[in-house]
Amino acid sequence: MNILIVEDNKELAIEVRDFLSDGGYVCKIANTCNEALDEIGGNDYDAMLLDLGLPDGDGFDVLKAVRKTKSKIAVIVITARGGLDDRIDGLHLGADDYLTKPFALTELSARLFAVIRRMHGYTLNDLVVHGFSLQLQDYKVSYEGMPINLTKKEFDIFQYLVLNKNRVITRLQLTEHIWGDILEINSDSNFIDVHVRNLRKKLDKHTTIDWFETVRNVGYRINT
Amino acid sequence: MNILIVEDNKELAIEVRDFLSDGGYVCKIANTCNEALDEIGGNDYDAMLLDLGLPDGDGFDVLKAVRKTKSKIAVIVITARGGLDDRIDGLHLGADDYLTKPFALTELSARLFAVIRRMHGYTLNDLVVHGFSLQLQDYKVSYEGMPINLTKKEFDIFQYLVLNKNRVITRLQLTEHIWGDILEINSDSNFIDVHVRNLRKKLDKHTTIDWFETVRNVGYRINT
DNA sequence: CACAGTTTATGAATATTCTTATTGTCGAAG
DNA sequence: CTTCGACAATAAGAATATTCATAAACTGTG
Structure with missing residues (x-):
C-alpha cells in the first residue's frame, strides 16, 4: 500500500511517515508541489495526503492533476484550521476526505484506511x-x-x-x-x-x- | 434573520429567495460581486449564500472581504459541480458550508439553519x-x-x-x-x-x- | 500495608432503533 | 363499481444502545 505524503513541514511529514510505516504502509514524502507532481506521474500510489499550505504553488493544482489522470488514487486533503471551527463535508470537496490541523495520527490512519477501502472496492484484505x-x-x-x-x-x-x-x-x-x-x-x-x-x-x-x-x-x- | 443571496442567475436567485422567505428569512439578492460588497458593507446580514460563478469578478474576493470585516456572518458557498479548484479554495478561505449545484432547496434551508445556529450559539429562537x-x-x-x-x-x-x-x-x-x-x-x-x-x-x-x-x-x- | 480517592468493570434495567409480518388504504385499469 | 397492485400504517417483537448503581481494581500516600 503506497502513500504519498505531500507536506512542506518536514518534521510533520516524517512523523506521519513513521506512524504510517508502522501501520504497514509504504510512504514517500514530497515537500513541494513539483515534487508531488513528479512522483505521481512516475509511480503508482494508492493514496495521497495533500497539505494545501504548500510554499511553491497551490496544492489544489496537484489535486486537479491527480483527478485528471489517476482515478484510482485516494486523496485526503489536509488544511490548517481556519478562523471557523466548523467542519465541511469532505465529500463535497472533491477530495475523498479531509482533515484539519491539528489532527490525531490515529484518526489519519483510520480515515486513510477507510478511503483506500472505498476506492479499491472489495479487493482489500481483511x-x-x-x-x-x-x-x-x-x-x-x-x-x-x-x-x-x-x-x-x-x-x-x-x-x-x-x-x-x-x-x-x-x-x-x-x-x-x-x-x-x-x-x-x-x-x-x-x-x-x-x-x-x-x-x-x-x-x-x-x-x-x-x-x-x-x-x-x-x-x-x-x-x- | 437576514440573508444575502449572491447569485447572477436571476431565476435561481428568485427561486431561492421565495423559498427562504417562505421559511421566515428576510432575503436580499445581489447579482454581482460589487452589489454584494455594497450590501455587506452597509447592512447587517446573518448569512450569505455565495455562488462562486459570478460574471464580474471573483466570488472569493467577496468571501475574503466578508471574513476580514464581519465575523458573525455565516457563509455558504455554492459551486457548480465539478469545479474542484473552487471548492478547495473556498475551503481554505473558510466558508461555513458548501453546496454543489444542483441542490435541493430543502437541503439548503436545513444547512443554512444549522450554520446560523452554530454561528449565533444558542441565542436562536426555538x-x-x-x-x-x-x-x-x-x-x-x-x-x-x-x-x-x-x-x-x-x-x-x-x-x-x-x-x-x-x-x-x-x-x-x-x-x-x-x-x-x-x-x-x-x-x-x-x-x-x-x-x-x-x-x-x-x-x-x-x-x-x-x-x-x-x-x-x-x-x-x-x-x- | 492500610487507607482514601479515583478509574474501570460488571450486571441489570431501561430506552431506543430497527426488522418483520400483517392489515389497511388509495388509485388506476378494466 | 370492482379488482388488483402498490404504498402506507400498524403492531409486535428482536436487536441494539445507553444509563445506572454497585463492585472491583488500581494509585498514590502516610
Missing part, C-alpha cells in the same frame, strides 16, 4: 489480529472460520482499535470517530466502557484476550 | 409549529409548556420537517439528512415510516395533527 478476521465489507468478524456476532458499535470499536493496534486510543477518540458529533453526547456516561466490555466478552469466548489492554487514565489498546 | 416548541439546544419539545418526550430520531425527523414546513420531504431526503451514510442502511425496510408513526403518536396525544400529512408516493409534509 483485517486480522490474534486469529480474528474482520471482514470490513459486511461488518462481520470470525475466529478461525467461526463467525462471531458483533453489533455495529462493537465492530466499530474493534475495527478502530485494530486499525490503530499498538497505540492507545482514548475514549474521546473513539467517541469522535464512531459517534461523530461529540456535542450531543452526554459525556458523564460510561457507554464506551460498556461496549468495550461487551466486545471483550464476545471475543473472550473464543480465546484469551490479554492483548486487549486497558490503559488506565488513557484508554484502550490492542497489542500485537 | 422552532414553533402548531403550538409545539422545538428547543434545538437540548433536543426537547414541548406543547404549551408541557414537555414531550421524543427520542433523538423522532426529534430529528420533526425538526427537519418543521424546518421545511409546507414542503414535501421524501424518505430519501430524511435518510440522507438524518442518517447520512446511506450505504449502510438496509433500504428495504420501512424504519422511517415507523419513526414517523411513533412521532405522530406522541404529538397526537396533545392535539390533532392533521397538519402532518402523508403525501402518497412522495413523502411527508408539515403544513402551517
Whole structure:
C-alpha cells in the first residue's frame, strides 16, 4: 500500500511517515508541489495526503492533476484550521476526505484506511489480529472460520482499535470517530466502557484476550 | 434573520429567495460581486449564500472581504459541480458550508439553519409549529409548556420537517439528512415510516395533527 | 500495608432503533 | 363499481444502545 505524503513541514511529514510505516504502509514524502507532481506521474500510489499550505504553488493544482489522470488514487486533503471551527463535508470537496490541523495520527490512519477501502472496492484484505478476521465489507468478524456476532458499535470499536493496534486510543477518540458529533453526547456516561466490555466478552469466548489492554487514565489498546 | 443571496442567475436567485422567505428569512439578492460588497458593507446580514460563478469578478474576493470585516456572518458557498479548484479554495478561505449545484432547496434551508445556529450559539429562537416548541439546544419539545418526550430520531425527523414546513420531504431526503451514510442502511425496510408513526403518536396525544400529512408516493409534509 | 480517592468493570434495567409480518388504504385499469 | 397492485400504517417483537448503581481494581500516600 503506497502513500504519498505531500507536506512542506518536514518534521510533520516524517512523523506521519513513521506512524504510517508502522501501520504497514509504504510512504514517500514530497515537500513541494513539483515534487508531488513528479512522483505521481512516475509511480503508482494508492493514496495521497495533500497539505494545501504548500510554499511553491497551490496544492489544489496537484489535486486537479491527480483527478485528471489517476482515478484510482485516494486523496485526503489536509488544511490548517481556519478562523471557523466548523467542519465541511469532505465529500463535497472533491477530495475523498479531509482533515484539519491539528489532527490525531490515529484518526489519519483510520480515515486513510477507510478511503483506500472505498476506492479499491472489495479487493482489500481483511483485517486480522490474534486469529480474528474482520471482514470490513459486511461488518462481520470470525475466529478461525467461526463467525462471531458483533453489533455495529462493537465492530466499530474493534475495527478502530485494530486499525490503530499498538497505540492507545482514548475514549474521546473513539467517541469522535464512531459517534461523530461529540456535542450531543452526554459525556458523564460510561457507554464506551460498556461496549468495550461487551466486545471483550464476545471475543473472550473464543480465546484469551490479554492483548486487549486497558490503559488506565488513557484508554484502550490492542497489542500485537 | 437576514440573508444575502449572491447569485447572477436571476431565476435561481428568485427561486431561492421565495423559498427562504417562505421559511421566515428576510432575503436580499445581489447579482454581482460589487452589489454584494455594497450590501455587506452597509447592512447587517446573518448569512450569505455565495455562488462562486459570478460574471464580474471573483466570488472569493467577496468571501475574503466578508471574513476580514464581519465575523458573525455565516457563509455558504455554492459551486457548480465539478469545479474542484473552487471548492478547495473556498475551503481554505473558510466558508461555513458548501453546496454543489444542483441542490435541493430543502437541503439548503436545513444547512443554512444549522450554520446560523452554530454561528449565533444558542441565542436562536426555538422552532414553533402548531403550538409545539422545538428547543434545538437540548433536543426537547414541548406543547404549551408541557414537555414531550421524543427520542433523538423522532426529534430529528420533526425538526427537519418543521424546518421545511409546507414542503414535501421524501424518505430519501430524511435518510440522507438524518442518517447520512446511506450505504449502510438496509433500504428495504420501512424504519422511517415507523419513526414517523411513533412521532405522530406522541404529538397526537396533545392535539390533532392533521397538519402532518402523508403525501402518497412522495413523502411527508408539515403544513402551517 | 492500610487507607482514601479515583478509574474501570460488571450486571441489570431501561430506552431506543430497527426488522418483520400483517392489515389497511388509495388509485388506476378494466 | 370492482379488482388488483402498490404504498402506507400498524403492531409486535428482536436487536441494539445507553444509563445506572454497585463492585472491583488500581494509585498514590502516610
